[in-house]
Amino acid sequence: MVERLKIAVMGAPGVGKTSIVQRFVRNSYTDDYSASVKRKVYHTAVVVNDQLYELTILDIPGVLPHLRANSLHDWQDFHDFQVLGSRNERAFILVYDISCRDSFEYIKLLREQIIETRRTALSQEVPVVIVGNKRDLADHRVVPRRDVANLVRKTWKCGYIECSAKYNWHVTFLFKELMKNVVYGGNKNIATSVRLNGNMMRNRCRVM
Numbered sequence: 001m002v003e004r005l006k007i008a009v010m011g012a013p014g015v016g017k018t019s020i021v022q023r024f025v026r027n028s029y030t031d032d033y034s035a036s037v038k039r040k041v042y043h044t045a046v047v048v049n050d051q052l053y054e055l056t057i058l059d060i061p062g063v064l065p066h067l068r069a070n071s072l073h074d075w076q077d078f079h080d081f082q083v084l085g086s087r088n089e090r091a092f093i094l095v096y097d098i099s100c101r102d103s104f105e106y107i108k109l110l111r112e113q114i115i116e117t118r119r120t121a122l123s124q125e126v127p128v129v130i131v132g133n134k135r136d137l138a139d140h141r142v143v144p145r146r147d148v149a150n151l152v153r154k155t156w157k158c159g160y161i162e163c164s165a166k167y168n169w170h171v172t173f174l175f176k177e178l179m180k181n182v183v184y185g186g187n188k189n190i191a192t193s194v195r196l197n198g199n200m201m202r203n204r205c206r207v208m
């Protein structure tokens, strides 16, 4: 049986959400920045331990027209999460730019919103992977990697991956991490084979 999963990719403007998704789905990338104005939907598929998952990936713009970027109050009125799909079919990739402190503050707000929504609307844990993009700009890193990784992994209990959409570094890996979270709740002791569809098939590998 084919499983279906909806994944929302969120984060501040310009952190590289569209770049990550397009790198993953189409293996394409451009240095030109064209801010997304509305959510875009991508489809692809992965095989996790012989189970086929059809992925619907939602690339959600950093700022929706009716929201102020830094207002938790506005986020609490944001019903986007309710329309992402049925309760079992959602996971989140929250992206920040390792060279932009504000973008990390932004995903803190997003995460609080997801937790709040989970309390009120969801019965199950929602897989969330935090992604530090633009790893190629590590010289301009604003928060030490260790501090972020500790906070995210130990306190937030989320996966943490750094990647570079530009250089196609760890983009595939972050989706594998998310799929492990979705399928096994992030239990690292389970050997997980993840095979990807289309362009990315050549990157097939085994995550132990």
Ligand SMILES: Nc1nc2c(ncn2[C@@H]2O[C@H](COP(=O)(O)OP(=O)(O)OP(=O)(O)O)[C@@H](O)[C@H]2O)c(=O)[nH]1
Binding pocket: 011, 012, 013, 014, 015, 016, 017, 018, 019, 020, 030, 031, 032, 033, 034, 035, 036, 037, 060, 061, 062, 063, 133, 134, 135, 136, 137, 163, 164, 165, 166, 167
């Ligand atoms: N150096 C570097 N630049 C990147 C990387 N990923 C994306 N960019 C650049 O960052 C800019 C913003 O990328 P987008 O993917 O459009 O960002 P976004 O998060 O979708 O932005 P919004 O649609 O406005 O929410 C573009 O100029 C990209 O080329 C990366 O890994 N390294």
Ligand SMILES: [Mg+2]
Binding pocket: 017, 018, 019, 034, 035, 036, 059, 061, 062
């Ligand atoms: Mg975009």
